[in-house]
Amino acid sequence: MTHTFFVTGTNTEVGKTYVSAALLQAAAARGLQTAAVKPVASGCELTEEGLRNSDALTLQQAMTLDLPYQQVNPVALEPAIAPHIAAMEARKNLDAGRLAGVCRGVMSSAADFVVIEGAGGWRVPLGPRTMLSDLPRTLQLPVILVVGMELGCINHALLTAEAIRRDGLQLAGWVGNFVREAGMARAEENLGTLRALLPAPCLGVLPFDEQADYRNAAALLDLSPLLPAADQPEAE
Template structure:
């Protein structure tokens, strides 16, 4: 049975890819086959093989299945800016239906766990009247929230959880990720989030200047995702 989750964050640069890699690694440690998709990515580098995104390459490294890059990251955009602006400048249209088709192909490939990683936060726009949140809605899959533990994260986390539920989806779990050092009152903030977020805490990941997703996997409990 394939279990598929959409990974979103409280903001950009909160460690969605890092945590996604850690979740994939944790699943692999349990003997599960894994796959991942980064449907749209901006901030790609020009290589002799075409545009490549660091986040998508990390997912490709972390998952156990072998998939071509174009299936992991079907829409690659060069500028490190909001995807809808990068697409507009490149003369491209970000189509949720096309993204969903690619995701369904990966979901049908036979993995036990599939992660589909978003870009930015829940309401990242794709165009004048569409958002990246339309993708998990179309796929009808539950959501994992990566909370970047920093000042303001409680408000961002609660609003994101409310938006997920209003969209008719389930918040399957959340991860507290200390992507930066020096947060004031971390334990108190964590306790507040435990009280306010209506989903199991999958793990608390400490700051790691080396950003080693394999080491971070040890801090995660994926049992709630597999039950």
């Protein structure tokens, strides 16, 4: 059985790729075959092989299956701006249904654990009448929320959780990620509030890591709330 999760964030630059790669690493450590999709990525670099996005390349490195870049990142946009604006400038039509088709292809592969990483926060436009949140709605995916631990994160996290539930999806878990080297005032109190108010288990809290090494972060994540007992490692 393939377990697929959509990863979103309370905002942009909260560490979605860092957490997504850590989730893949943690699943691989359990002996699961893993794969990932970054359906839409802006801020891509033009290379000899075409446009490449650093986040998508990180996911490609972190997963165990060998998939072509175009399957990991089907829509690559060069300017580091809002995806719908970048797509409009590139004369591309972003369609949630087509993106869902690419995701289904990966979901039907040999992977046991699949991560589909969003862009920005939950309500990111793809076009005049389409949101990126339409993608997980189309696929009916459980959602993992990355909370950037900084001032204002409680409001952002609760509003995002509310939007996810109103869209008819399950918030499967959340990860607190410290995005500033200086930390956050009253960090433990804020984490306690999030644990009390968010309607999902905390999968882990990641301290600030200047290197953003997802391999170290993986050891701090608990995947047991995401996987049925049959997929849990046996106790030694």
